Structure formats: C-alpha cells, structure tokens
Amino acid sequence: MPAKFITTKKTVPFGPEMKELYCATLVKNREVDLHEIAEALSESSTLNPVDCYGVMVGMAAQIAKHLQEGNVVNIEFLGTFRIRAKSTAVESPELVTEKTIGKPSVNFRPSVLMKQRISKTQFVTKK
Structure with missing residues (x-):
C-alpha cells in the first residue's frame, strides 16, 4: 500500500522577503x-x-541493557x-561530572537493507 501525502503551504525566507x-x-x-507485529x-x-x-519484548529489554552499558547494538x-x-x-x-550530562536518548541508524526496503515506497495523494 502506498504512503499518503498532503500538500502544505510553507512561508520561508527568500532573500530579504518571505x-x-x-x-x-x-x-x-x-x-x-x-x-500486531507478533501476529503477522x-x-x-x-x-x-x-x-x-515474548521474543520482541525480551529483545527490547536486551537492547536497552546494552545501551545503558555504553554498547552499540547492531541488529x-x-x-x-x-x-x-x-x-x-x-x-x-x-x-565535568555526571551532573553535566543531560538526559540520554537513543540514536537509530537504519541498516542498508532497511534503507533499500523503504526506498521502494510509493506515494499517493490523500483523498
């Protein structure tokens, strides 16, 4: 199924004017x-x-554990x-102490295979 899009208007700086x-x-x-993913x-x-x-919940817990240990997790x-x-x-x-460090977040970089799969996405206008 194609991904849907709508047309939106943006006002952007263009030289000295908008x-x-x-x-x-x-x-x-x-x-x-x-x-739903488990069912599929x-x-x-x-x-x-x-x-x-159960496997996916366990995988998520293991990813979090390894990230907390400073590891990079490559699936x-x-x-x-x-x-x-x-x-x-x-x-x-x-x-410089642990107090100078802000809240952690997760950075995700898709694999080459994931990029190839999503590159085949088709788009249609939402009606």
Missing part, C-alpha cells in the same frame, strides 16, 4: 503495535503469537542503536 512555497507532507496512517510474524512462521511477542537487518546525551560545557576538566 515567499510562500508548497511541499508534500507525509500523512501518518495508523500506529502499529507489538501485538506468527502467520509467516511456525511460532505462535505469544512466543513472537543486522534493522539497524544500529546508540545511546547519546548532551553535555553542558564547563570551564575546566575538573568540573
């Missing part, structure tokens, strides 16, 4: 949850939905996860 331009904005269709995986394998769900067909956090700049090395 100019109205138009661009495509992708429309979020619906949210797919872990249960079950239909294409010999595992039941509960087993698929070959999905992509790479890294932990990151912003840090406040201070005037001397002695002032």
Whole structure:
C-alpha cells in the first residue's frame, strides 16, 4: 500500500522577503503495535503469537541493557542503536561530572537493507 501525502503551504525566507512555497507532507496512517507485529510474524512462521511477542519484548529489554552499558547494538537487518546525551560545557576538566550530562536518548541508524526496503515506497495523494 502506498504512503499518503498532503500538500502544505510553507512561508520561508527568500532573500530579504518571505515567499510562500508548497511541499508534500507525509500523512501518518495508523500506529502499529507489538501485538500486531507478533501476529503477522506468527502467520509467516511456525511460532505462535505469544512466543513472537515474548521474543520482541525480551529483545527490547536486551537492547536497552546494552545501551545503558555504553554498547552499540547492531541488529543486522534493522539497524544500529546508540545511546547519546548532551553535555553542558564547563570551564575546566575538573568540573565535568555526571551532573553535566543531560538526559540520554537513543540514536537509530537504519541498516542498508532497511534503507533499500523503504526506498521502494510509493506515494499517493490523500483523498
């Protein structure tokens, strides 16, 4: 099924003046949850939905554990996860502590295979 888009108007700086331009904005269709993915995986394998769900929940916990340890997690067909956090700049090395580190977040970089798969996405105007 193709991804849908709408046309949106943007006002952007264009030299000394503002100019109205138009661009495509992708429309979020619906949210797919872990249960739905587990059901779909079950239909294409010999595992039941509960087993698929359990493996994915366990995988998410293991990814989080490894990220907390400072590891980079590479899921070959999905992509790479890294932990990151912003840090406040201070005037001397002695002032750098765990308190100068902000909240951690996760950086995700899709694998080559994932990029190839999504590159085949087709787009249609939302009606």
